Amino acid sequence: MARGFKIVSKYAQAGLTIPYRTTKQAAGYDFEAAADFTLPSIWKLNFIKVLWQLRHGETSSATDLDAAAKTLKPFLVPTGIKAFMNENEYLLIANRSSNPLKRGLILPNGIGVIDADYYDNPNNEGEIFIQLINMGIRDVQIKKGERIGQGIFTSYLTASAEDEIKTTRSGGFGSSGK
Numbered sequence: 001m002a003r004g005f006k007i008v009s010k011y012a013q014a015g016l017t018i019p020y021r022t023t024k025q026a027a028g029y030d031f032e033a034a035a036d037f038t039l040p041s042i043w044k045l046n047f048i049k050v051l052w053q054l055r056h057g058e059t060s061s062a063t064d065l066d067a068a069a070k071t072l073k074p075f076l077v078p079t080g081i082k083a084f085m086n087e088n089e090y091l092l093i094a095n096r097s098s099n100p101l102k103r104g105l106i107l108p109n110g111i112g113v114i115d116a117d118y119y120d121n122p123n124n125e126g127e128i129f130i131q132l133i134n135m136g137i138r139d140v141q142i143k144k145g146e147r148i149g150q151g152i153f154t155s156y157l158t159a160s161a162e163d164e165i166k167t168t169r170s171g172g173f174g175s176s177g178k
């Protein structure tokens with residue numbers, strides 16, 4: 001049985017903490033942010049969108065609007081951590097229950113699924129990112145070292161009659177196509 005966490009090489013000198021459990025029976029390994037980070041209020045983003053449309057008209061270039069919004073939309077919080085595990089396991093990323101209550105932060109993907117073959121993939125070495133949306137009315141500053149989410153090692157089942165899958169993983173966040 002082999003499972004655990006490592007620091008990705010670009011953060012080797014950053015003094016990061018390997019995810020940890022805070023109590024004896026805690027299921028989740030808490031992940032800390034790898035860097036200071038600002039999560040802009042989603043209301044602020046929507047307000048910018050409305051202003052943009054008032055100024056440029058409803059039918060203005062969506063590309064320009066997206067480009068403007070992107071600079072304010074850092075939803076992927078870097079952890080600097082990669083996770084290794086057995087073939088029939090994945091790491092489930094869940095929000096901390098205190099995040100929505102105390103800071104208005106929600107996990108837009110419901111849960112995150114970190115596949116075993118994401119580890120050391122040639123694209124980004126398997127760095128885990130935690131997607132967060134700030135539902136509050138004010139921007140939220142996240143400091144390096146703050147706990148932002150948790151990972152739970154989980155086993156999964158596969159269908160009994162399945163064609164062999166030959167594709168290997170190279171990245172995440174839509175890397176396998178539409």
Ligand SMILES: O=c1ccn([C@H]2C[C@H](O)[C@@H](COP(=O)(O)OP(=O)(O)OP(=O)(O)O)O2)c(=O)[nH]1
Pocket residue numbers: 093109111112113114115116118127128129130131171172173174175176177
């Ligand atoms: O919260 C998350 C969710 C996913 N991932 C990484 C690990 C995972 O193995 C990979 C792909 O995730 P998923 O299959 O859920 O996303 P996708 O949109 O289907 O991307 P892909 O086409 O790369 O599979 O992205 C994260 O770092 N954080």
Ligand SMILES: [Mg+2]
Pocket residue numbers: 176
């Ligand atoms: Mg996928």
